Amino acid sequence: MIEICEVGPRDGLQNECKLIPTAQKVELIHRLIDAGIRNIEAVSFVNPKVVPQMADAEEVLSQLPKDLGVRYGGLVLSRSGLERALKTDVEFLHVVTTTSDSFNLKNVKRTVNDSVTELTPVIKEGIQSDRKIVGVLGTAFGCPFEGEVQLAHVLQVAEKFLEAGCSELTLADTTGMANPAQVQNVVNAFFSTFGPDLTLGLHFHNTRGLGLANTLAGYQAGVKKFDSSIAGLGGCPFAPKAVGNVCTEDMVNMFHGMKIETNANLEKLVETSKWMEEVMGRSLDGMLIKAGIA
Numbered sequence: 001m002i003e004i005c006e007v008g009p010r011d012g013l014q015n016e017c018k019l020i021p022t023a024q025k026v027e028l029i030h031r032l033i034d035a036g037i038r039n040i041e042a043v044s045f046v047n048p049k050v051v052p053q054m055a056d057a058e059e060v061l062s063q064l065p066k067d068l069g070v071r072y073g074g075l076v077l078s079r080s081g082l083e084r085a086l087k088t089d090v091e092f093l094h095v096v097t098t099t100s101d102s103f104n105l106k107n108v109k110r111t112v113n114d115s116v117t118e119l120t121p122v123i124k125e126g127i128q129s130d131r132k133i134v135g136v137l138g139t140a141f142g143c144p145f146e147g148e149v150q151l152a153h154v155l156q157v158a159e160k161f162l163e164a165g166c167s168e169l170t171l172a173d174t175t176g177m178a179n180p181a182q183v184q185n186v187v188n189a190f191f192s193t194f195g196p197d198l199t200l201g202l203h204f205h206n207t208r209g210l211g212l213a214n215t216l217a218g219y220q221a222g223v224k225k226f227d228s229s230i231a232g233l234g235g236c237p238f239a240p241k242a243v244g245n246v247c248t249e250d251m252v253n254m255f256h257g258m259k260i261e262t263n264a265n266l267e268k269l270v271e272t273s274k275w276m277e278e279v280m281g282r283s284l285d286g287m288l289i290k291a292g293i294a
């Protein structure tokens with residue numbers, strides 16, 4: 001059994017240039033729920049001047065259906081993000097730092113150590129306010145500015161997040177640099193360092209075409225939780241280096257073909273992707289939208 005965390009409404013849309021109205025974001029989430037998705041990273045609590053697509057985070061959350069057994073999450077990079085999140089009823093928070101100083105300085109203007117220092121009380125306060133906190137380690141498989149990110153360093157940051165109280169960790173391949181052998185190696189190191197009971201998720205981008213291969217490598221190394229994005233959303237046509245997440249319906253198709261359950265309805269996911277293409281006004285990256293279900 002695989003647990004999917006659908007990140008299309010956040011990571012996907014955030015990397016699309018076209019601004020999507022609140023009502024269509026809410027409709028997207030309705031459609032995902034109807035297709036069986038139960039974990040949805042719905043919004044990001046970041047500076048709306050930097051990320052205009054996420055400016056309506058509170059509005060989106062207030063319009064989502066409740067009591068359907070669906071967990072909604074939001075992304076937090078700083079204390080100000082936490083303060084906004086705690087004014088909403090969002091259930092889980094993805095608290096993110098990258099693990100490369102160069103990337104982190106460009107992204108949030110702080111070193112990794114400074115991010116960890118700021119985020120430690122953020123994690124603790126989130127837990128005190130009854131939110132589930134997932135620590136997300138970006139650039140865990142490589143940094144576009146520094147190249148290799150030392151595994152020992154990624155493990156150190158992970159240890160600090162776990163000490164602060166994170167109940168789960170997600171390793172993110174922010175710019176799509178991972179390969180399957182590396183994924184296996186990193187996942188093995190995490191389970192041997194923190195024990196087999198660690199809840200570990202993986203977040204891949206398909207930047208270099210290895211998204212599903214990396215997903216499979218992670219699964220074979222024991223991971224059961226994967227982030228993905230409907231239709232592979234997230235490739236802004238005006239920013240050629242921005243490529244979307246692993247495509248949700250392509251991933252579900254792979255797992256179902258392997259007789260591994262996901263609880264998702266593949267037909268409804270593909271319908272949602274086709275609807276999403278109409279919303280975005282262009283063809284999207286997923287393969288199943290084009291090929292159809294076999």
Ligand code: ZN
Binds near residue numbers: 172174203245
């Ligand atoms: Zn991402």
